[in-house]
Amino acid sequence: MGSNAKQTKYIIVSGGVISGIGKGIIASSTGLLLKTLGLNVTSIKIDPYLNIDAGTLSPLDHGEVFVLDDGGEVDLDLGNYERYLSVKLTRDNNITTGKIYREVIDKERRGDYLGKTVQVVPHITNAIQDWVERVGNVSTSEDGRAPDVCIVELGGTVGDIESAPFIEAMRQFQFRVGHDNFCLIHVSLVPVVGAVGEQKTKPTQASVRDLRGLGLSPDILACRSAIPFEEGIREKLSMFCQVSPKQVFSVHDCESLYHVPILLRQQGIIDVLTERLKLNELKLSPEVRSEGESLWVQWSEFARRRARDLDVVNIAVVGKYTYLTDSYISVVKALEHAGLNVNRKVKISWVEASDLEEFSMHKDPLKYHEAWQHMCAADGILVPGGFGERGVEGKVLASKWAREHNTPYLGICLGMQVAVIDFARNVCGMTNAHSTEFREACEHPVVVFMPEIDRTTMGGTMRLGSRPTKFQDTEFARNSKAKKLYGGVEEVHERHRHRYEVNPEVVKELESKGLKFVGRDAETGERMEILELENHPYFVGAQYHPEYLTRPLNPSPVFLGLLLAASGQLDTYLSGGEIAKDVDTKLKM
The missing domain is CATH 3.40.50.300 (P-loop containing nucleotide triphosphate hydrolases)
Structure with missing residues (x-):
C-alpha cells in the first residue's frame, strides 16, 4: 500500500x-x-x-x-x-x-x-x-x-x-x-x-x-x-x-x-x-x-412506507424500449423515490410510443386503443430520453395530449425536444417542424445537431456528464415551478447525454407564444436546458437527465414536481404548505 x-x-x-x-x-x-x-x-x-x-x-x-x-x-x-x-x-x-x-x-x-x-x-x-x-x-x-x-x-x-x-x-x-x-x-x-x-x-x-x-x-x-x-x-x-x-x-x-x-x-x-x-x-x-x-x-422508514397501502398515482411512461423496463431503470427509481417522498405509490403504465401513432399505420388496432386508454387514464405523462426515429411521432402526440388536456408532463432529453416540436407545429404554425436528427433537410429545424460534436465515431462523443444550468433572470423564470422545486437556487448541476439541442434561432418565437426556457447552460447561455409552459399545472422539459441523480431519501426535484402535480399537491407544496402525511410520521422535505 x-x-x-x-x-x-x-x-x-x-x-x-x-x-x-x-x-x-x-x-x-x-x-x-x-x-x-x-x-x-x-x-x-x-x-x-x-x-x-x-x-x-x-x-x-x-x-x-x-x-x-x-x-x-x-x-x-x-x-x-x-x-x-x-x-x-x-x-x-x-x-x-x-x-x-x-x-x-x-x-x-x-x-x-x-x-x-x-x-x-x-x-x-x-x-x-x-x-x-x-x-x-x-x-x-x-x-x-x-x-x-x-x-x-x-x-x-x-x-x-x-x-x-x-x-x-x-x-x-x-x-x-x-x-x-x-x-x-x-x-x-x-x-x-x-x-x-x-x-x-x-x-x-x-x-x-x-x-x-x-x-x-x-x-x-x-x-x-x-x-x-x-x-x-x-x-x-x-x-x-x-x-x-x-x-x-x-x-x-x-x-x-x-x-x-x-x-x-x-x-x-x-x-x-x-x-x-x-x-x-x-x-x-x-x-x-x-x-x-x-x-x-x-x-x-422509507422501506416501511414502500410496503404501505398508499394512494396510487398513475404515470404513463412513453418510450421505445418499454418491453425491457431495465432500459429505464433510473426513471423507474426516480418515480419511486419521488412517489414515496410524497406518500404515493406510483403505478407505471408502459406505453410503446409507436403504438400512439396514426391508426392506419398499425397492424394491431388493439395496441393502438390500449395505448390511448393508458394516456387518457394517466395522472401524469413522462417521455424519457432515447435515440432513433422509431416512435418519435408517438412521443410528439404524447406531449401534445398533455399540453392540451392539462395533464402534468415531464419530458427528458428527447422528451423535451418532442415537446418543442409539438409546440412549434401546433401553436407556432411551423407545420413541418422537426429535429434534424430525423429530418436533416426539414423546413423548420427546431432541434439541431450540436456544432462541436464529433460525427465520425459513436463512443463517448456526446455532450456527457455534469454541466451547470443557470436559471434565467426573467419574471417568469424567477417564479417558475422548476426553480422553486430546486429550492430557488440560481444554478443547478445535472448530467447530460445528448447530441442534439433546441435551435436557438427559434427560441424567441417559441417564448412569445408561451413556451419559456427558464434554464440555459451557464457557459454560453445559448443551450436550452429547462423549459416550462405558461398556464399549465405542470409542463416541464429538461435537456439533461435528472433521473441520474435521484436518491431514495433525496428525490430529483423535477420528478418530485411531476408526482406532486399528478397527486394534486404541487400548489400546496410550492406555497410552503404541508403535503400528504403518513399515518404516524410527518414528512420532512
Missing part, C-alpha cells in the same frame, strides 16, 4: 449458476449496511465484456446506460451504488475487459515491459489488481473521507471464459491485501422445483465447488430464492459449501428491493462482516457513528 496509513478493506461479490439474480442489489445493500455503521464505502463494477464502456450497447441488450458526473457511460449497477451509497463515482469505478487490455497494450507499445512477452498472467491480472487498489482508495463521498470499504462486483458468473482473468486477479489480490482485508460474498440461486416446490441446493454446491477450484473460498453465501429457506436448507448448504450456518443468508423475494438491507441485517450480516474484516478496529468518531444510525432510521 506504499505510504497509505490505512488499508482499505475489500468485499468481492461474485455470482454463480445464472446471471441476473441480483448481485448488484446485494452488493449495494451490503454497502448501505456498512454505511449505517458510520463507515465510508465506495464501489467498483467489473464487466467482462470487451467494450470500452457501455455507451454503444443497446438498452434492449444490456439495460440502461448510466452516466456519471465525469461523463463516463457505465453499467446500470453503478446507478444502484450511487443511489444506495450516496456517492459520486467516476468512469474508473467501472472496469471492463476492453479498458484493461487497452491499458496493457498501450504500455506494451510504449515499451514499458522492456521486451518481455506480455501475457494474461501476470500482466493482465496485475493490471486488474492495480486498478482495483488504486480506485478503491479514492474518495467518492461528499465529505471527502477516504474509503474504509470498497465493494467490488464481478459481473457474469463463475466459470465464464470472459471472467477468468478477473477471478484469477482476485485470487491473487486476497494475498496482496491480506486476510483481514478481503471478504468474498458469493451470490447463488437456490431454485424451487417440482410440484411440491422443493428447494434445491445442488446448483449452489456446484457453483461453490467451481469457485474453490479457481482458488477462492466464499466467506458469505447469499442465496437467492423465491421463498425463505425451508427447514434444513441452511445447514445443508453450510455442510456442503464449507461455511458456517451463520454465514449462509436467505435472500428471498420480499416487498421491494428497499427491504433487502433489512432482510440481510435481520439475519446478522453486519456481525459476520464485522468479525471477518475486524471492523471494530476502525476508529470512528461518535458523530460519524450517529450519522450512520440516523441513516438506518431513515432507510427503515
Whole structure:
C-alpha cells in the first residue's frame, strides 16, 4: 500500500449458476449496511465484456446506460451504488475487459515491459489488481473521507471464459491485501422445483465447488430464492459449501428491493462482516457513528412506507424500449423515490410510443386503443430520453395530449425536444417542424445537431456528464415551478447525454407564444436546458437527465414536481404548505 496509513478493506461479490439474480442489489445493500455503521464505502463494477464502456450497447441488450458526473457511460449497477451509497463515482469505478487490455497494450507499445512477452498472467491480472487498489482508495463521498470499504462486483458468473482473468486477479489480490482485508460474498440461486416446490441446493454446491477450484473460498453465501429457506436448507448448504450456518443468508423475494438491507441485517450480516474484516478496529468518531444510525432510521422508514397501502398515482411512461423496463431503470427509481417522498405509490403504465401513432399505420388496432386508454387514464405523462426515429411521432402526440388536456408532463432529453416540436407545429404554425436528427433537410429545424460534436465515431462523443444550468433572470423564470422545486437556487448541476439541442434561432418565437426556457447552460447561455409552459399545472422539459441523480431519501426535484402535480399537491407544496402525511410520521422535505 506504499505510504497509505490505512488499508482499505475489500468485499468481492461474485455470482454463480445464472446471471441476473441480483448481485448488484446485494452488493449495494451490503454497502448501505456498512454505511449505517458510520463507515465510508465506495464501489467498483467489473464487466467482462470487451467494450470500452457501455455507451454503444443497446438498452434492449444490456439495460440502461448510466452516466456519471465525469461523463463516463457505465453499467446500470453503478446507478444502484450511487443511489444506495450516496456517492459520486467516476468512469474508473467501472472496469471492463476492453479498458484493461487497452491499458496493457498501450504500455506494451510504449515499451514499458522492456521486451518481455506480455501475457494474461501476470500482466493482465496485475493490471486488474492495480486498478482495483488504486480506485478503491479514492474518495467518492461528499465529505471527502477516504474509503474504509470498497465493494467490488464481478459481473457474469463463475466459470465464464470472459471472467477468468478477473477471478484469477482476485485470487491473487486476497494475498496482496491480506486476510483481514478481503471478504468474498458469493451470490447463488437456490431454485424451487417440482410440484411440491422443493428447494434445491445442488446448483449452489456446484457453483461453490467451481469457485474453490479457481482458488477462492466464499466467506458469505447469499442465496437467492423465491421463498425463505425451508427447514434444513441452511445447514445443508453450510455442510456442503464449507461455511458456517451463520454465514449462509436467505435472500428471498420480499416487498421491494428497499427491504433487502433489512432482510440481510435481520439475519446478522453486519456481525459476520464485522468479525471477518475486524471492523471494530476502525476508529470512528461518535458523530460519524450517529450519522450512520440516523441513516438506518431513515432507510427503515422509507422501506416501511414502500410496503404501505398508499394512494396510487398513475404515470404513463412513453418510450421505445418499454418491453425491457431495465432500459429505464433510473426513471423507474426516480418515480419511486419521488412517489414515496410524497406518500404515493406510483403505478407505471408502459406505453410503446409507436403504438400512439396514426391508426392506419398499425397492424394491431388493439395496441393502438390500449395505448390511448393508458394516456387518457394517466395522472401524469413522462417521455424519457432515447435515440432513433422509431416512435418519435408517438412521443410528439404524447406531449401534445398533455399540453392540451392539462395533464402534468415531464419530458427528458428527447422528451423535451418532442415537446418543442409539438409546440412549434401546433401553436407556432411551423407545420413541418422537426429535429434534424430525423429530418436533416426539414423546413423548420427546431432541434439541431450540436456544432462541436464529433460525427465520425459513436463512443463517448456526446455532450456527457455534469454541466451547470443557470436559471434565467426573467419574471417568469424567477417564479417558475422548476426553480422553486430546486429550492430557488440560481444554478443547478445535472448530467447530460445528448447530441442534439433546441435551435436557438427559434427560441424567441417559441417564448412569445408561451413556451419559456427558464434554464440555459451557464457557459454560453445559448443551450436550452429547462423549459416550462405558461398556464399549465405542470409542463416541464429538461435537456439533461435528472433521473441520474435521484436518491431514495433525496428525490430529483423535477420528478418530485411531476408526482406532486399528478397527486394534486404541487400548489400546496410550492406555497410552503404541508403535503400528504403518513399515518404516524410527518414528512420532512
